[in-house]
Amino acid sequence: MTLALLPGTVSDASVDQAVSRLVVEFGQRLDQQVVVGVVRSCREDLSGTPADALPELVERLARYRLDPAGD
Amino acid sequence: MGYVDVAGVRFTLPDGRVLLDDVSFRVGEGACAALVGENGAGKTTLLRIISGDLTPDGGSVARTGGLGVMRQFIGSVRDDTTVQRFLVDLAPPAVREAWDGVEAAELAMMEADDEPTQLAYASALGHWGDVGGYDVEVTWDTVTVAALGVPYDGCKYRELASLSGGEQKRLALECLLRGPDQVLLLDEPDNYLDVPGKRWLESRLIETRKTVLFVSHDRELLARVAGRVVTVEGGGAWVHGGDFASYPAARTARHERMADLRKRWDEEHERLIDLVRTLQQQAKNSPDMAARYHAMQTRLAKYEAAGPPPDRPPDQHVAMRLRGGRTGVRVIVAEQVELTGLMQPFDLDVDYGDRVAVLGSNGAGKSHFLRLLAGQDVAHTGDWRLGARVVPGFFAQTHAHPEWLDRTLVDLLWHGEPGRPGVDRGRAMATLRRYGLAAQGDQLFRSLSGGQQARFQVLLLELSGATLLLLDEPTDNLDVLSAESLEEALGAFDGTVMAVTHDRWFARTFDRFLVFGSDGRVYEAPEPVFDEARVQRTR
Numbered sequence: 001m002t003l004a005l006l007p008g009t010v011s012d013a014s015v016d017q018a019v020s021r022l023v024v025e026f027g028q029r030l031d032q033q034v035v036v037g038v039v040r041s042c043r044e045d046l047s048g049t050p051a052d053a054l055p056e057l058v059e060r061l062a063r064y065r066l067d068p069a070g071d
Numbered sequence: 072m073g074y075v076d077v078a079g080v081r082f083t084l085p086d087g088r089v090l091l092d093d094v095s096f097r098v099g100e101g102a103c104a105a106l107v108g109e110n111g112a113g114k115t116t117l118l119r120i121i122s123g124d125l126t127p128d129g130g131s132v133a134r135t136g137g138l139g140v141m142r143q144f145i146g147s148v149r150d151d152t153t154v155q156r157f158l159v160d161l162a163p164p165a166v167r168e169a170w171d172g173v174e175a176a177e178l179a180m181m182e183a184d185d186e187p188t189q190l191a192y193a194s195a196l197g198h199w200g201d202v203g204g205y206d207v208e209v210t211w212d213t214v215t216v217a218a219l220g221v222p223y224d225g226c227k228y229r230e231l232a233s234l235s236g237g238e239q240k241r242l243a244l245e246c247l248l249r250g251p252d253q254v255l256l257l258d259e260p261d262n263y264l265d266v267p268g269k270r271w272l273e274s275r276l277i278e279t280r281k282t283v284l285f286v287s288h289d290r291e292l293l294a295r296v297a298g299r300v301v302t303v304e305g306g307g308a309w310v311h312g313g314d315f316a317s318y319p320a321a322r323t324a325r326h327e328r329m330a331d332l333r334k335r336w337d338e339e340h341e342r343l344i345d346l347v348r349t350l351q352q353q354a355k356n357s358p359d360m361a362a363r364y365h366a367m368q369t370r371l372a373k374y375e376a377a378g379p380p381p382d383r384p385p386d387q388h389v390a391m392r393l394r395g396g397r398t399g400v401r402v403i404v405a406e407q408v409e410l411t412g413l414m415q416p417f418d419l420d421v422d423y424g425d426r427v428a429v430l431g432s433n434g435a436g437k438s439h440f441l442r443l444l445a446g447q448d449v450a451h452t453g454d455w456r457l458g459a460r461v462v463p464g465f466f467a468q469t470h471a472h473p474e475w476l477d478r479t480l481v482d483l484l485w486h487g488e489p490g491r492p493g494v495d496r497g498r499a500m501a502t503l504r505r506y507g508l509a510a511q512g513d514q515l516f517r518s519l520s521g522g523q524q525a526r527f528q529v530l531l532l533e534l535s536g537a538t539l540l541l542l543d544e545p546t547d548n549l550d551v552l553s554a555e556s557l558e559e560a561l562g563a564f565d566g567t568v569m570a571v572t573h574d575r576w577f578a579r580t581f582d583r584f585l586v587f588g589s590d591g592r593v594y595e596a597p598e599p600v601f602d603e604a605r606v607q608r609t610r
């Protein structure tokens with residue numbers, strides 16, 4: 001697994017997908033840079049997670065962090 | 072690669088009897104050893120000691136290489152275990168643990184969606200990956216395709232109980248033989264397997280480089296596979312270093328040697344006692360003789376303290392008796408019977424006295440058909456009926472009897488049940504003795520060994536007064552002597568017998584052969600048919 005990426009440089013499919021969907025969801029309220037930052041840090045926190053499960057978990061965690069109150 | 076080394080193991084039963092004493096043997100790297108012995112001798116107990124389920128009262132077990140274990144009762148699992156859970160339980164401990172972690176984390180995610188729960192789930196998945204879980208899932212897929220013809224995703228939530236006995240066994244065997252464990256303990260792996268399945272098992276055991284210790288009563292399998300034979304008998308174990316062909320002679324020679332040593336010990340014992348007596352008389356008038364008398368007394372005491380060598384184990388006696396009774400000539404008449412989804416419609420006439428073997432591959436619906444005739448609820452179309460005075464008696468080891476588990480044999484016999492009158496303790500014990508179960512009379516049914524349970528079920532048939540025996544794989548679990556006794560009892564039975572069997576040697580004793588083909592066709596054959604491709608004459 002490619003986990004040895006430096007913080008801030010993480011960029012892979014799981015990040016890109018989550019960013020594009022979450023920007024649509026939260027773009028009204030939050031700056032795109034904030035969304036990207038949160039998604040990236042989620043991706044880092046989830047390093048060690050099997051690649052297959054990563055996109056779903058990154059998006060889920062980022063959504064939770066962006067909107068801890070939930071809908 | 073791995074090995075198993077058993078040294079001086081001793082095991083006492085809850086009722087105080089010593090089952091195993093000073094059992095020592097080694098199964099070296101890559102060896103394929105058979106573990107044999109009569110029903111109740113302690114084979115399963117010994118495997119459970121090796122696997123660490125039971126702690127011996129003395130001695131030790133050393134082993135290397137991961138251990139894979141297949142238990143005797145696989146094939147008759149009737150609880151709500153799923154295929155997935157079953158495969159997880161057969162996996163090495165690290166995989167099992169990681170799996171349980173993922174499951175727990177998944178459950179937690181359903182309850183709460185907070186950050187710690189999400190991170191815990193991610194880390195459980197990470198751990199699953201680290202222990203090779205994803206490779207294991209690929210193996211499981213291969214395993215279910217090989218055993219059931221279905222990918223893992225298509226059957227993981229299926230209940231094991233919905234698989235036939237042979238399918239359950241095959242699933243476990245595929246999993247263990249393809250898995251990472253280097254040492255396999257297989258307790259009667261061939262039970263319930265159809266004949267192609269048995270042949271497959273034979274070739275896989277010959278091929279495998281794993282170290283295998285397997286229990287079997289099937290002489291054909293033993294002859295083909297075993298490179299050495301460990302025998303549990305008379306409370307001990309001994310090893311025959313050769314194959315099964317040379318085993319009977321080795322065992323006879325060993326018993327003769329034991330009897331001979333014992334005889335010599337007894338003779339010497341007699342001689343010493345006589346000497347002591349003579350010297351005692353002479354000592355009365357001679358002080359010189361008194362000294363010799365005392366010396367001889369000491370010698371006798373020492374001789375006795377050392378004890379006699381073990382005698383040859385007693386021959387076991389099993390005498391099953393099935394009485395039956397005269398019925399109408401037509402016993403079973405079936406017209407265009409079809410068990411929904413399992414086979415094409417077929418007709419069948421069975422007459423008084425017929426001996427019908429029901430053959431065919433695992434999962435073809437043979438057991439369902441027998442259950443239908445036994446009066447159980449089985450989905451079907453078409454008509455069938457039993458003739459005058461035909462009383463069916465059904466025997467199936469895969470049938471769970473939860474209501475028997477916590478009762479003693481004498482108690483079960485005393486109370487009887489509909490169609491089987493109760494008998495008093497004296498009669499119960501006399502009957503149990505004929506089935507080699509006298510010592511088990513006051514034991515709970517659940518504590519009987521697999522073969523003892525099978526014998527007891529034949530005993531219940533004896534007491535039931537059935538005139539049509541419907542037997543589902545009756546020889547599985549039975550040791551060779553009990554299977555022979557059953558064969559004799561069936562020969563003398565006054566009535567009709569229909570038996571599902573994959574036992575090549577047992578099938579030979581029948582005179583009609585009803586084959587459930589894998590294409591769904593049910594037909595009668597003049598000779599036993601053991602696989603699709605060809606019709607074989609039995610030996």
Ligand SMILES: Nc1ncnc2c1ncn2[C@@H]1O[C@H](COP(=O)(O)OP(=O)(O)OP(=O)(O)O)[C@@H](O)[C@H]1O
Pocket residue numbers: 084085086090108109110111112113114115116117143511514518519520521522523548550
């Ligand atoms: N709780 C108990 N009390 C008394 N005896 C017991 C108890 N539990 C087991 N036994 C006895 O221990 C003996 C050994 O059982 P085990 O299952 O090891 O036999 P086995 O050699 O595997 O036989 P089989 O060929 O029938 O499978 C049997 O005689 C059984 O009745």
Ligand SMILES: [Mg+2]
Pocket residue numbers: 114115116143258520521522
């Ligand atoms: Mg056993």
